[in-house]
Amino acid sequence: MANKPERVFISIDMEGITGIVDWTQVDSNHAEYGYYRKMMAGDLNAAIEGALAAGAKEVVVSDAHGGMRNLQPEDVNEAAYLVRGSPKPNSMMEGIDDGHYDAALYVGYHSMNGTERGILAHTISGATVDAVVINGRETGEFGMNAALAGWHGVPSVFLAGDAAAAAEAESFVPTITTAPIKWAVGRYSAKCLHPSKSRALIKERASFALSNIPAVEPYWVNEPVDVKMRWITATMADIVCVLPYMERVDGKTTSCSFDDYPTALRGLRAAISIAGTAERR
Numbered sequence: 001m002a003n004k005p006e007r008v009f010i011s012i013d014m015e016g017i018t019g020i021v022d023w024t025q026v027d028s029n030h031a032e033y034g035y036y037r038k039m040m041a042g043d044l045n046a047a048i049e050g051a052l053a054a055g056a057k058e059v060v061v062s063d064a065h066g067g068m069r070n071l072q073p074e075d076v077n078e079a080a081y082l083v084r085g086s087p088k089p090n091s092m093m094e095g096i097d098d099g100h101y102d103a104a105l106y107v108g109y110h111s112m113n114g115t116e117r118g119i120l121a122h123t124i125s126g127a128t129v130d131a132v133v134i135n136g137r138e139t140g141e142f143g144m145n146a147a148l149a150g151w152h153g154v155p156s157v158f159l160a161g162d163a164a165a166a167a168e169a170e171s172f173v174p175t176i177t178t179a180p181i182k183w184a185v186g187r188y189s190a191k192c193l194h195p196s197k198s199r200a201l202i203k204e205r206a207s208f209a210l211s212n213i214p215a216v217e218p219y220w221v222n223e224p225v226d227v228k229m230r231w232i233t234a235t236m237a238d239i240v241c242v243l244p245y246m247e248r249v250d251g252k253t254t255s256c257s258f259d260d261y262p263t264a265l266r267g268l269r270a271a272i273s274i275a276g277t278a279e280r281r
């Protein structure tokens, strides 16, 4: 069948992994982290098994949370390459520009900052970013990363995470296949599937998604790209305006524009890094 995927890219974050409901569980300095990095590998391997079942010949996994060294190499299915460590120019999507992929999958994803009933909802940095608005549309990590995949001609066909992340992905890519594995009660509380149920669902839906690639158009952001960012404090807006491409809109909002999407994504990430140096005063 011509539709069988040859090369599959997986970006894996941690907040949307099975059972996770609190920052301490995704923080390498905390005792609970060791358990949940294993849980992360469990969700990932289910997606890899789904990809292999769909006929994938090559799977590349980009560890996309925090310092990007969450997955321990021996925990990952040996069929996959693992991209790990940071910093990297394409960050959560490192490797997406390394030749053509047939599809991009997202595992462990969470919703954008401010989402009602979004477990650990945030946009790249909870400490600095209130909102990122790209070409007039508020966009979270899924939309930003799907747009980078789309720029490289790769459709975003599958997302596993909490129900709010799944709904957000469907709002950007209506024909995406999702595997919701937990339902928020609040930002730090959820009803969760048992890991074995979660993994079965992820494997089955990922495999289906990869048998259905032609149904999904690569997600595309029009160029030039307008990026408005609302910061948590006015000090952060002060600081990011040292960037030569940045303009102030109002107390906590800045604006910038770029000719192409990959540059826009780097520009907004650079601003977030610099905002992180602000003292909270």
Ligand SMILES: [Zn+2]
Residues within 6 Å of the ligand: 013, 014, 015, 064, 065, 066
């Ligand atoms: Zn994360």
